[in-house]
């Protein structure tokens with residue numbers, strides 16, 4: 001498998017499959033939330049119907065009163081793996097992307113308090129805007145990438161993937177103990193601090209180093 005990676009990567013096109021999110025994975029976000037540092041990655045799934053690309057608007061569902069932006073590094077799986085070691089994990093990365101993990105805070109706050117599910121608050125339509133594929137060879141070190149987000153031109157989030165609690169190979173090794181990772185699966189690695197609510201009419205822009213930027217208009221359902 002591993003030796004096929006460079007051939008696969010040359011022809012790799014990102015066709016978003018399952019989306020695996022990691023929560024509270026930046027030290028700055030953990031500190032801002034005043035919660036203990038997670039001992040293991042906190043993992044959730046989002047449906048493929050949540051993907052959008054630049055050119056489509058973010059649509060805020062009627063059922064939610066407060067939806068927040070979260071800018072994240074996306075890791076795109078390039079080859080199938082299960083029970084992969086930390087040492088072997090990076091051989092299964094097919095590329096990267098810039099992503100937003102839009103989150104209904106109104107729903108998540110209640111879910112956290114009651115131990116309820118995050119599925120609807122994380123998985124609504126348009127909740128996973130993604131950039132085009134960033135090829136592997138464009139990224140020397142996925143743990144040295146600045147990322148930022150602006151709302152209506154004002155910087156609201158600014159972080160660096162150096163601050164990740166669980167690094168990319170840790171996440172791949174951990175998740176693959178439980179579920180098979182397949183080509184085109186997307187791992188959302190978590191957001192730095194500063195995530196907050198936005199509203200219809202706002203313009204959200206974000207960027208990842210000099211590798212990708214994207215811009216979305218926001219409307220109500």
Ligand SMILES: O=C([O-])CC(=O)C(=O)O
Pocket residue numbers: 021022023024025029070101103108189190191
């Ligand atoms: O929304 C949350 O609470 C957790 C999350 O996805 C993140 O930290 O990136």
Ligand SMILES: [Mg+2]
Pocket residue numbers: 021022023070072101188190191
């Ligand atoms: Mg997130």
